[in-house]
Amino acid sequence: MDMQAGYKKQLLPMEKVLRDPIHNYIYIQHQVILDLIDTKEFQRLRRIRQLGVASSVFHGAEHSRFSHSVGVYEITRNICDLFERKFPSQNADDGLWNDEERLVALCAALLHDVGHGAYSHTFEHIFKTNHEEMTTKIITSPKTEVNAVLRKVADDFPQKVASVIQKTYPNPQVVQMISSQIDADRMDYLLRDTYFTGTNYGTFDLTRILRVMRPYKDGIAFDMSGMHAVEDYIVSRFQMYQQVYFHPVSRSIEVILSHLLKRAKHLYQQKQFDLLGDVHLLAPFFENDFKLEDYLLLDDGVLNTYFLHWTQSNDDILSDLAERFLYRKPFKSVKVCESSKVLLPKLRDLVDKAGFNSEYYTATNDSFDLPYDAYNPKQKKPRTQIELQQKDGTLVELSKVSSLVGAITGKVSGDERFFFPKEMRATSNQLEIFEPLYQEFNSYVHNDNLVMKEDIENDKN
Amino acid sequence: MDMQAGYKKQLLPMEKVLRDPIHNYIYIQHQVILDLIDTKEFQRLRRIRQLGVASSVFHGAEHSRFSHSVGVYEITRNICDLFERKFPSQNADDGLWNDEERLVALCAALLHDVGHGAYSHTFEHIFKTNHEEMTTKIITSPKTEVNAVLRKVADDFPQKVASVIQKTYPNPQVVQMISSQIDADRMDYLLRDTYFTGTNYGTFDLTRILRVMRPYKDGIAFDMSGMHAVEDYIVSRFQMYQQVYFHPVSRSIEVILSHLLKRAKHLYQQKQFDLLGDVHLLAPFFENDFKLEDYLLLDDGVLNTYFLHWTQSNDDILSDLAERFLYRKPFKSVKVCESSKVLLPKLRDLVDKAGFNSEYYTATNDSFDLPYDAYNPKQKKPRTQIELQQKDGTLVELSKVSSLVGAITGKVSGDERFFFPKEMRATSNQLEIFEPLYQEFNSYVHNDNLVMKEDIENDKN
Amino acid sequence: MDMQAGYKKQLLPMEKVLRDPIHNYIYIQHQVILDLIDTKEFQRLRRIRQLGVASSVFHGAEHSRFSHSVGVYEITRNICDLFERKFPSQNADDGLWNDEERLVALCAALLHDVGHGAYSHTFEHIFKTNHEEMTTKIITSPKTEVNAVLRKVADDFPQKVASVIQKTYPNPQVVQMISSQIDADRMDYLLRDTYFTGTNYGTFDLTRILRVMRPYKDGIAFDMSGMHAVEDYIVSRFQMYQQVYFHPVSRSIEVILSHLLKRAKHLYQQKQFDLLGDVHLLAPFFENDFKLEDYLLLDDGVLNTYFLHWTQSNDDILSDLAERFLYRKPFKSVKVCESSKVLLPKLRDLVDKAGFNSEYYTATNDSFDLPYDAYNPKQKKPRTQIELQQKDGTLVELSKVSSLVGAITGKVSGDERFFFPKEMRATSNQLEIFEPLYQEFNSYVHNDNLVMKEDIENDKN
Amino acid sequence: MDMQAGYKKQLLPMEKVLRDPIHNYIYIQHQVILDLIDTKEFQRLRRIRQLGVASSVFHGAEHSRFSHSVGVYEITRNICDLFERKFPSQNADDGLWNDEERLVALCAALLHDVGHGAYSHTFEHIFKTNHEEMTTKIITSPKTEVNAVLRKVADDFPQKVASVIQKTYPNPQVVQMISSQIDADRMDYLLRDTYFTGTNYGTFDLTRILRVMRPYKDGIAFDMSGMHAVEDYIVSRFQMYQQVYFHPVSRSIEVILSHLLKRAKHLYQQKQFDLLGDVHLLAPFFENDFKLEDYLLLDDGVLNTYFLHWTQSNDDILSDLAERFLYRKPFKSVKVCESSKVLLPKLRDLVDKAGFNSEYYTATNDSFDLPYDAYNPKQKKPRTQIELQQKDGTLVELSKVSSLVGAITGKVSGDERFFFPKEMRATSNQLEIFEPLYQEFNSYVHNDNLVMKEDIENDKN
Numbered sequence A, B, C, D: 001m002d003m004q005a006g007y008k009k010q011l012l013p014m015e016k017v018l019r020d021p022i023h024n025y026i027y028i029q030h031q032v033i034l035d036l037i038d039t040k041e042f043q044r045l046r047r048i049r050q051l052g053v054a055s056s057v058f059h060g061a062e063h064s065r066f067s068h069s070v071g072v073y074e075i076t077r078n079i080c081d082l083f084e085r086k087f088p089s090q091n092a093d094d095g096l097w098n099d100e101e102r103l104v105a106l107c108a109a110l111l112h113d114v115g116h117g118a119y120s121h122t123f124e125h126i127f128k129t130n131h132e133e134m135t136t137k138i139i140t141s142p143k144t145e146v147n148a149v150l151r152k153v154a155d156d157f158p159q160k161v162a163s164v165i166q167k168t169y170p171n172p173q174v175v176q177m178i179s180s181q182i183d184a185d186r187m188d189y190l191l192r193d194t195y196f197t198g199t200n201y202g203t204f205d206l207t208r209i210l211r212v213m214r215p216y217k218d219g220i221a222f223d224m225s226g227m228h229a230v231e232d233y234i235v236s237r238f239q240m241y242q243q244v245y246f247h248p249v250s251r252s253i254e255v256i257l258s259h260l261l262k263r264a265k266h267l268y269q270q271k272q273f274d275l276l277g278d279v280h281l282l283a284p285f286f287e288n289d290f291k292l293e294d295y296l297l298l299d300d301g302v303l304n305t306y307f308l309h310w311t312q313s314n315d316d317i318l319s320d321l322a323e324r325f326l327y328r329k330p331f332k333s334v335k336v337c338e339s340s341k342v343l344l345p346k347l348r349d350l351v352d353k354a355g356f357n358s359e360y361y362t363a364t365n366d367s368f369d370l371p372y373d374a375y376n377p378k379q380k381k382p383r384t385q386i387e388l389q390q391k392d393g394t395l396v397e398l399s400k401v402s403s404l405v406g407a408i409t410g411k412v413s414g415d416e417r418f419f420f421p422k423e424m425r426a427t428s429n430q431l432e433i434f435e436p437l438y439q440e441f442n443s444y445v446h447n448d449n450l451v452m453k454e455d456i457e458n459d460k461n
Helices: A002-009 A031-037 A040-047 A052-056 A065-086 A099-111 A120-127 A131-140 A145-153 A157-165 A172-178 A184-197 A206-212 A224-245 A248-269 A292-296 A300-310 A316-326 A338-353 A403-408 A432-443 A453-460 B002-009 B031-037 B040-047 B052-056 B065-086 B099-111 B120-127 B131-140 B145-153 B157-165 B172-178 B184-197 B206-212 B224-245 B248-269 B292-296 B300-310 B316-326 B339-353 B403-408 B432-443 B453-460 C002-009 C031-037 C040-047 C052-056 C065-086 C099-111 C120-127 C131-140 C145-151 C157-165 C172-178 C184-197 C206-212 C224-245 C248-269 C292-296 C300-310 C316-326 C338-353 C403-408 C432-443 C453-460 D002-009 D031-037 D040-047 D052-056 D065-086 D099-111 D120-127 D131-140 D145-153 D157-165 D172-178 D184-197 D206-212 D224-245 D248-269 D292-296 D300-310 D316-326 D339-353 D403-408 D432-443 D453-460
Strands: A011-020 A024-030 A213-216 A219-223 A332-336 A363-369 A387-389 A395-397 A413-420 B011-020 B024-030 B213-216 B219-223 B332-336 B363-369 B387-389 B395-397 B413-420 C011-020 C024-030 C213-216 C219-223 C332-336 C363-369 C387-389 C395-397 C413-420 D011-020 D024-030 D213-216 D219-223 D332-336 D363-369 D387-389 D395-397 D413-420
Touching (some): A002 A031, A011 A031, A011 A065, A031 A099, A031 A145, A040 A065, A040 A145, A040 B316, A052 A248, A065 A172, A099 A131, A099 A145, A120 A248, A131 A145, A131 A157, A145 A157, A172 A184, A184 A224, A248 A300, A248 A332, A300 A316, A300 B300, A332 A338, A338 A432, B002 B145, B011 B031, B011 B065, B024 C206, B031 B099, B031 B145, B040 B065, B040 B145, B052 B120, B065 B172, B065 B206, B099 B145, B099 B157, B099 B172, B120 B248, B131 B145, B131 B157, B131 B292, B145 B157, B157 B172, B172 B219, B184 B206, B206 B213, B206 B224, B206 C024, B219 B224, B224 B413, B224 D224, B248 B316, B248 B332, B248 B363, B248 B413, B300 B316, B339 B413, B339 B432, B403 D403, C011 C065, C024 C031, C024 C065, C031 C099, C040 C065, C065 C099, C065 C184, C065 C206, C099 C172, C120 C248, C131 C145, C157 C172, C172 C184, C184 C206, C248 C300, C248 C363, C300 D300, C338 C432, D031 D099, D031 D145, D040 D065, D040 D292, D065 D099, D065 D184, D099 D131, D099 D145, D099 D157, D099 D172, D120 D248, D131 D157, D157 D172, D172 D184, D184 D206, D184 D224, D219 D224, D224 D413, D248 D300, D248 D332, D248 D363, D300 D316, D339 D432
Parallel strands (some): B219 B387, D219 D387
Antiparallel strands (some): A011 A024, A363 A413, B332 B413, B363 B413, C011 C024, C213 C219, C332 C413, C363 C413, C387 C395, D213 D219, D332 D413
């Protein structure tokens, strides 16, 4: 017990720093934080790219989940420092900041993504894994190094940290720091992703937002004087989704990855797998029966290594998709709208006729995100709305005072696209036999949209 | 033939751009360049980190050789544009720029590092591979996609491109663009590495340096008015070596990697390998008998996947070193000077006694680089010196007019260090039995230097 | 004539560069441009701050109209280069770029603000001057050095340049480069003002916007692929207005300046002027009878020098306002809405009673700007709308495809404020006699708004 | 007394921030600091450019001494915060930081340049004023607002603040913060000047330098781990001097300014002044008999206003020099070395013969600065050397461990130049009568150096 109390408060004799391109330096002051960073489960994040396949479009975006995780920690540490300096709680009910919460907040910030795996979203989709569940398991399972470090603080500390990430922790300030519409997680990834992609859509004034944050009894609000900084953050987030996260070419690479994993699983289950090398690290997933240890052995490099083997498979679909993925041969895509959806069966049919199995060589995929949501009591899982605090202490919800945010509140943005092999749009060097087929296919595409022929005519007039 | 000529000049209907954090955009104008980027051998560079293990110290530095290679291409493209606009050759002997050289320069720039493999320097050291040779092979071997693209330009074009990289191409301007003390390669990596590490030591004024570059009959000179920009580049390069490339912790991780590969090779050759999974991708290297195809299958992820398997080996040294490498448990190190070298055998002995095989758990390692070299006719492989051009056309060598560069010309910088397990410096929680041993070990370390005890005493007086 | 033709095409033997924080370098290639920069009228812009009194809030924003003017030139030069390279006109009717227009475009860009005077907007308001008229006069009056340089190109060249700025030049591409909703002027000032203020609201991707610009017969359109970059520009512009240009404290300093000039004019016209030193440089303006030469002698320093003299005037209002202006003692302000306007007479009355002449010590001031306007045929002076070009060449107006822009199109943003001496809000150290008066005044102010008392009560419930 | 104690500790109810491009935000926490910023003497710094005439070369460098002064304050505030957090003094003799010193340090930092006047160095040279003396007077004279604010803290507080700036304050830590070879003053101006000029020579890692600063009994030392950051700062400073502060064109404009003031003083003393307008603000300086009040009325704008008047003087030299200064018509210059100095009388003679009074139209001017000085006991006013602290607490002087700094320690850098009217180098459009004269003049100039003819010949061979 005593030792636990000691460990909890144990500061490093000299604070350590990590050099970081976004925050300049990341300051490590607690022994607990240093020990968590040094665990196997956390170091593993160095081998998982934050943006998965997005680096196939923005080649600079090769940063890992490790770098994002320490960034979220650093922003959280800054918030705690500001709260402690400016809004220290004097009694239990004043709604101000109790610095006893610092360590649980810092640990939750650092570990909030520790359960992410290689190519998370796609992998989860095919293998029914869930990175949030995995995060909880890594924190609470007695087998992990992370858990061992946390237990040194207190026996119930792992569970506390997990509950912050699950949003069930009783203090809403701690929860909202890590997870809300304007939290340390989102703020770090916007700045980091914009830096590494080399775009500038995601920039906003972090210092000012931190400066206007203030704790209150139901969570965290923002001083009205910082309204424009918060507005700018929302707009930046909207633009990053539009420009980077929903980029059609990344989505196309993700489609290929998804079909590749689906094909491998299918072959495995059909016992038609003729692999060079083995697949033993993936087997538990093919068999829908995996353990935490199995999950922790996977990373981008392991999956890519399998894909490399598969390029030499004698299953044509598997080897071709593996090549397309590894050597970046994206599918093409066009926008689909409600009315043009009726064309999809016909297009899939043309793709099949051109010799591509449309199950593995086409897809439709939408990517929508709510840029900002004001509270809607009817929603199952309401998002926390952003509250601005006026001089007299009353709160106003952001979209009521920002015309820009008002314009995009509650609206879904994004588009739906149909993906198909680039070969379908070829205009020359083709076998003559396929000419008419390609011509028909292309007759439905106009200005990057899938359209009925008559609409094109109308449009021209 | 005709088709070749056509391909050589074939521009894209619309130039393509890659978004890049260093150069903002990278402009692709030739079909050849686009086709080269799309080859397997080039795409493979996405899976090899530019700075190898340096990201274990500077976590932002996770960028790949792909991103550096397109950057070198872009700088070269800019130089060609400036030379074509400002110094077009009028006749064969005027020493000015002949834009017919553009394509060979661009291809050489793009491909100059295409032969790099995973963890190049260490891997080469253990397996006697050589990335420069591999680059040549990838370009000239008829089996590669790169070669196929280059052959479409002309039958002798692959050989031409290779000769630029080998510095045997007859036009010294083209050679110096890609490879000299101030070339597109070095300029890109300084800017790129400084950006991704988040340091600012490597910044210099690229625009100004490009502006003052001028072709002359023996290569490329710099207008005297740009002297300070060139000086700043040299100093920046010096500082990046000191601060980033020679960082003791990166070198320590490299020591671990080197010992890990050495151990694996040893076990393989002793037929003591009990690996989970197989090692067939590495086998040709263990057997000193590999082909280009074998080499092209390796990347960071493949090696890391093997290391992951090896963490479960029953060879204690192999599994321990694999863990230390993957989960970043660096050795400690101290500086060694000529006089303190006599202590090394004693220290190795102490390490052995503490239970670590000193062959695999210690190393000495120096890292020296000549920051800038004026021409020295006695050197075997003289570096090209940097020439400044005065108003009357005469040339002056840089170190003669820059006191800063003069100060570091021809001097080696760097240090020699002795590496050993962190455990040797432990100060508590140790088995009592080792206490005296640790105490003796630490008695030789003072202010991060390995020192004779009497020197410490003198120093204090 | 011949000499004129020669001058028009005369390039500098070596292009000159100006170092610029926004564009890195500004490239001067034509002798005409260099000669224009060297004229007295242009050099005078160094002594007039671009943002007038805004540096009293954003102390970094001390940059001059000189620096903005060369920036607009540089962006225009870049557009011309891109148009010449990518869209050269082949015949008179193809709607593409005719590079013969380059020089007139560059000169108009450089000179578009040459008629600005000290503290333009306020000065113009009080003295009925007009900087656009002055720009035209400087260009076309035979007495100026600017005119002399332009005439060396061709006798009608000054008139041509002026007509571009007046938007009557026949080629709409040239006009829109300099003056439209997304022109070289606006793009430079957003980037420049954001840099010097140290905010980041005004950043956008200039390179990308330039890349997607294309000439067509009615002006300049933007490729659809650049929609998001254009959207980001519009949003950035909106945010700069909200955050910087409409800042209440700058507006308050401007109110003081305006009242100060009004008072001086009044005293002069009443012949009550007891100035230390003279006012001869201002006299023509007090007398509403000034010449171009008079106008060209004024700059920020000259006005400030007069204000310095006036601080020692024995007219209390004049000296006090001069002190408030020079030593930055801004008025306070509150937001006014339609319903609270009825309170203004009462507030002015309280200000008078507290001893401040409300004519000189209060003001209401609104600042509204249309962030983006789609074409409205009923408007007198319609703004050029922003057109996006689809693959098939058809145009779509921006607000139809951007939800963000759609949200703010045609809406006025800004607010109306009531300004009054800071002393009115004092809460202590006051003469007791004024206490009740101040209390009443402050009872109308709530959360920075002017409000009816009953509304405050309602708001609280 | 009590009131004083209260004022000293009086924090603002809400800290205020100034937006700053270098430090992002400047935090004002003490009422004293806010009150000092609001004084007339401090606000006056807004009208004096930090780099004087340098903006005639680097047009972005139009920032004022106000902006630098608040920057120095902010760096000092950061140092105090770090010292208080990491090195708080426990007893009077431990050589650590006593936070009672904070306010005197902050005030000295803010006010260290408050005595600067318009075009300081040149003005001082001609009128024998001294900005350091003026700073002391502004702080200690009971007539200033600055003094009144400081006296509210304690009666002897103004004197204390002044003594810090004069380096006689007993605590060497406070003195070295404000004034040493690596102090808040120099660190701010390097970063600020590099930002506003748009160069990047002056950048260095401020955060890291602050992190490794530590107080000790004789002042401030730097942890050895920060050696490279300190080295980079020294090199950056060296490069800024070479590239910006010693720029030949700025120095040439300064020569013109100096001659202009000299001429005006001469005419005034000869009673030959026929000025439009008056010169009463300058009269006390012409008469060598000025008071503090006189000094405080001058700023850049006032001087420029006089110069504007003087352009219409009927003294040809006065009006011509005023025009050259205001409308930026710099002299040309060439480098002079010891051996070529013998040519100067001949060159001056040629300038006289060409119709320019060589007293007012030529000058020689050297600009030298010691980039870094280790302690030299023989020097009258030794500079504080930079000490690095090793793990065992012992100190090592910087140049002993940095080869770069070693190379430039104690060396003067800079050059000596001869300035003359641009007209002397004209090559055409000249009156034939002067041809031979110009030819002779130019025969002494080669590669921007003044050289003996025989040397040119030798050089060519």
